[in-house]
Amino acid sequence: MPSRMLPEPTPETRHFWExxxxxxxxxxxxxxxxxxxxxxRPFCPKTGSRDIEVFKASGRAVLWSYVINHRPRPDMGTEPYAIAVVKLEEGPTMMTNIVGCPQTPEALQLDMPLEVVFEKMSDTIALPFFKPAGA
Amino acid sequence: MKPGSVAVVGAAETTKMGVIPDLSVIGLHADAALNAMADAGLKPSDIDGVATAGVSPTELAWYLGIKPNYADGTSVGGCSFMLHVRHAAAAIAAGHAKTILVTHGESGKSRVGAGRFGASPSSLAGQFEMPYGPVGPPSMFTVPVLRYLKTRGYTQEDLAHVAVVQREWAAKNPRATFKDPITVDDVMNSRMIAYPFRILMCCLVTDGGGALILTSADRAKDFPQKPVYVLGTGESVETPLVSQMYDSNSSTAFRISGKAAFEEAGIRHADVDHLMIYDAFAHLPLYGLEDLGFVKPGEAAAFIREGNTRAGGKLPLNTNGGGLSYMHSGMYGMYALQESVRQMRGIAPAQVPGAKISVCQGVGGMFGAAGTVIFGNEAP
Incomplete structure (x- = not known):
């Protein structure tokens, strides 16, 4: 299997990946x-203000939407997997994968509570995934 | 632009459509361009403005031997050509050019002379979406849809209905790729691509191209074809990341673009005889009907299910069969524009009797951009 497609941080995103x-x-x-x-990004997209701060999110989210991709990308293995959007407790949405549960419509119910987990993919990159809360 | 002050005087698709292994991308642009020039009775030396996406306007102009004083390389995905029409109308009104050629060509199936897909791993998409495994539009453009279905109370069968009705239209179009009738069961039993999307809810992948030629309305009367007037236009861009749409249930870009076009044209929804909504996937016509204001949020699925968009219905939609059945090379917007122009000329294979106003809505990227062009066949 080819190695997983991973992000390359930029100066504006490095803190997130660190x-x-x-x-x-x-x-x-x-x-x-x-x-x-x-x-x-180093400014607020609502107001344009550069007076912003970084903070640690709760890691809690709900499953907002998803597809189950039946044509796996070669670096993602051979089984269907969900490409999800979660809605974080703090408001923003983000794309992720859902781990720790079957990749089926029955197991993946919209609005189910989730929590973040990190999986180290290389020396410099850990990806944030989400799992069912309490699982 | 004053509504109706600019008109389409040349319009054509590539000579062949579907699988065209004997032409490269730039060759498809040129084939469509030469066909549109023949349609308008023009030579390359008569063109003084060029606009295109997919290749650069530089490559297009040089390849055709055009020395333009107007060039537009706006490239925001499949609706780029709607934006080209809008910009061309403004440029003609401003006197920057007299006769503008807009082209599209794409070797979507055969990939002859075509570039590669893919985002740089340091781009926003490369950092915040690609690591999670999307494989092109079928597993990206579809990501918001389960949320949309839940919010609106729609079902997966409602997506299937969109495909069924468009296949009915495709059957009336000799150049459509798929013409055999399908049922909701056929769609629901077709191969799963990216749950809840099955293959018959996804667009085709084909080769082809198209071109338009625009000029001022006062010159348009001297051309061989019936002029098709540009009554109103709109455009917007939203996000390069489908996970970051402002609202999963609505395209903000559609709303901004559509509103601008209707206001400029000075028309009401009831005035519209014919509608094209770029359908890369079966959910697009549902979003489009709502976001353009033809129905209220939550009413689009029933509107289609009850037959309003069929032949003989009150709002014929995607009358060429759409990206789901007619063709889809990658940037389908040009084919939607071509069908609107055919309907306004009165020569479409599935002609809507007496149609006088056509709205053509494009999408770019994965809900990343939008362009709207409203055409009419009577000078206002």
Whole structure:
């Protein structure tokens, strides 16, 4: 199997991937409005303000939407897998995979509670995945 | 632009459609361009503006021997050509060019002279979507849909209905790739691609191209074909990441683009005789009907199921069979525009009797962009 397609951090996103390597889901928020956003950028996309801060998210989310891909990408193995969007407790959505449960419509119910887990994929990259809460 | 001040005077698709292994990407652009010039009675030296996506306007102009004083390389995916029409209308109105050629060509199936797909691993998509395993549009464009179905109370069978009705239209089009009738059961039993999407809910992958020529309405009367007037246009862009749509249940770009076009044209929804909504996948016409304001959110599935978009219905939709059955080379927007122009000329294989106004809605990327063109066949 070819090696997994992995991100290459940029200066604006490096903190996120360094956090992931330490097992922390880091978001950013506008210091004034306290509104969180994702993916990372050094300003608030609602207001344009550069007065922002990085903070550790709770890691709690709900399953927002997904597909189960029946034509696996070669680096993803041979079995169908869910490509999901989760809605984080802090508001933003993010794409991820759901781990620790069957990749079936029956097991993957919209709005089910999830929590983040990190899986180390290389020396520099850990990917945030989500698993059913409490599982 | 004053509504109706610019018109399409040349329109054509590639000579062949479907599988065209004997032409490269730039060759498909040129074949369509030469066909559109023949349609308009023009030579390359008569063209003073070029617009295209997929290849650069530089490559297009040089390949055809055109020395333009207007070039537009807007490339926002499959609706780029709607944006090219909009920009061309503005440029003609501003006096920047008199006769503008818009082309599309894509070797989607045969991949002759075609580039590769894929995002750089340092791009936003490369960092925040690609690591999770999407394989092109079938496993990306479809990601918001389970949420949309739940919010609206729609079912997977509602997606299947979209494909069934469009196949009915395709059967009336000799150049359509798939013409055999299908049922909802056929769609629901077809091969799973990316749950809940089955193969008959996904667009074709074919080769082809198309081209348009636009000029001012006062010149348009001197051309051989019946002029098709541009009444209103709109455009917007939203996000390169489908996971970051502002609302999974609605295309913000569709709403902005559609509203601008209707306002510019000064028409109401009841005035529209014919509608094209770029259907890369079966959910697009549902979003489009809602986001363009033809129905309220939650009413689109029943609107299609009850036959309103069929032949003889009150709003014929995707009358060439759409990306699901007619053809889809990758950037389908050009074929939607071609069908709107045929309907306005009154020469479409599945002609809507007496149609006077056609709305043509494009999407780019995975809900990444939108373009709207409203055509009419009577000078306002």
């Amino acid at each position: 956090g992931a390597l330490k097992g922390e889901l880091l978001l950013q928020r506008n210091r004034d409005t306290q509104e969180a956003y994702f993916p990372p």
